[in-house]
Amino acid sequence: MPPAKHRTTPARRGLRRAGSAAIAGAASVAGVGLVAQPAAANDNVWDRVAHCESTGNWSINTGNGFYGGLQFWHPTWTSFGGGEFAPYAHQATKLQQITVAQRVLRVQGPGAWPVCSVRAGLTMTNGLAPYPGQDAPAPAPAPSPAPAPGTSGTWYVSATPGANIRSGPSTSHRIVGGASTGSRITGTLSNGWVRIADGRFISQTTLTTSAPAPAPSPSPSPSPSPAPPSASGTWWVSANVGANIRSGPGTNFRVVGGAAKGTQITGTLSNGWVNMGNGRFISHATLTGTNPGGSTPAPAPGAGEVQTWRVNAPIGANIRAGAGTNTAVIGGASHGTTVRGTLSNGWVKLDGRSGWISASILIQTG
Structure with a gap:
């Protein structure tokens, strides 16, 4: 069943993100x-x-x-x-x-x-009803071998970049979480939905009964294949609407920033999340190992050099009292706002005013 086509955030309303089955009303x-x-x-x-x-x-x-x-x-x-x-x-x-x-x-x-x-x-x-020229509507194809309705079983998320977890067994229920591609799902199937636990359901159309193949051994040469677990590396945001940066490795952690499509991400991959440091995590399902080229942000300026930046997060940017997500929020800057400051350890210290903004949600413009 379809997740909504756009985000429910102020930036784009009604998201289909990490995706239930889906056709959505244009x-x-x-x-x-x-x-x-x-x-x-x-x-x-x-x-x-x-x-x-x-x-x-x-x-x-x-x-x-x-x-x-x-x-x-x-x-x-x-x-x-x-x-x-x-x-x-x-x-x-x-x-x-x-x-x-x-x-x-x-x-x-x-x-x-x-x-x-x-x-x-x-x-x-x-x-x-048969459409003109149609003998009769074809029956639904036989599903992959799976437990009978109402019985327990194990599945794996096959949808890319993942599947929504909802508060009830239909797309009219709110999204309460997500599961990335390849995640193991255990629950009870009934009427096309798998009940994971009380108040948590996932559409069977996003699942398969086949376990994902083990990740291939890393090759000596660079490859766009997903990096092995717990491996450090560099990726680029591939999601068209950008990606949330969270305070921990899961969708149940709060959003602390965002990264636009093409943003370069450096960190350590573990269990489907890239640890960017300073309490910031981004889902590997939103990334690619292939450099998109011109969409990559400009190189960082030299230490101590004041530069101009533009906020590039759909939900805007927090201005904090220090260079870290563990410091207090003292203000904010909306999407598109131009700021000037000095880059240091992944944070931009604002020039002429108090506060810091994470460089991961800024684009250097001068």
Whole structure:
């Protein structure tokens, strides 16, 4: 089932981040209310959903991570057998995309398109009715071997860059955590959701019963493959919306900063998190071992040299009393704010005023 398409932070509302199954309503991008959807050229309910999601463009691929007329998230497309038609949804025909959508509808219900299903009037009845030219909706593909519903079992997160953990068994429940790709999940499966513990659920569509292969032995030459556990190294932020920096190695720790896409990260990898030092951690699932080139921030200035910086964190930056996250917050600077200061041990001491800002959420501009 879909996590929301954008963050619930002030920067971008309604995030799909470390991802449940997912198709999400493109209408949520605009933040519009649930008003009546104008009829598409063909008044079938799937045409109306596509009109809402992609203005009816069945071959659309804008590079936003969602594909085709019904804006499939790629793990959802493959989990529901889309690969038998085409590698990605936008490469399949309209009827093939609708066939996979009907499979999703059977398992996740109309809420798989949380905004556009309402606007288009999608129901289980009209959504599963044969589309013109379709003999009958194809049944959902047989799932991978797994325990019967209501029984306990063990799974592994297959979704990239991970999966949301929710407070209940549907995407209408709030996100209470996350699990990175390859994480081991133990719980009870029922109606497409695995109950991990009281108040914690994860969608089965983000899981596999196959344990991940052991990490390969490091090669003598540089490789973009994930670094072995507890290894020091350098990475770059690959997530389009940037990455949170937290006070500990887990999503239950508080956010203490952010790093934009392309930011260089140096630290020690352990259990899926990179320790950047000074009580700062970043999820390895948001990083790549390949230098993106021009998007890397400019080299740090020499010691003692006052330089100009710009805040590059969607949630803004804390101004602290000292160079560390264990010091008091004495102010803040919003995204895009220009500051001047001197870099020292990963922190910029502000010039002309009291306070320090973490260099990991700044871009040098002069």
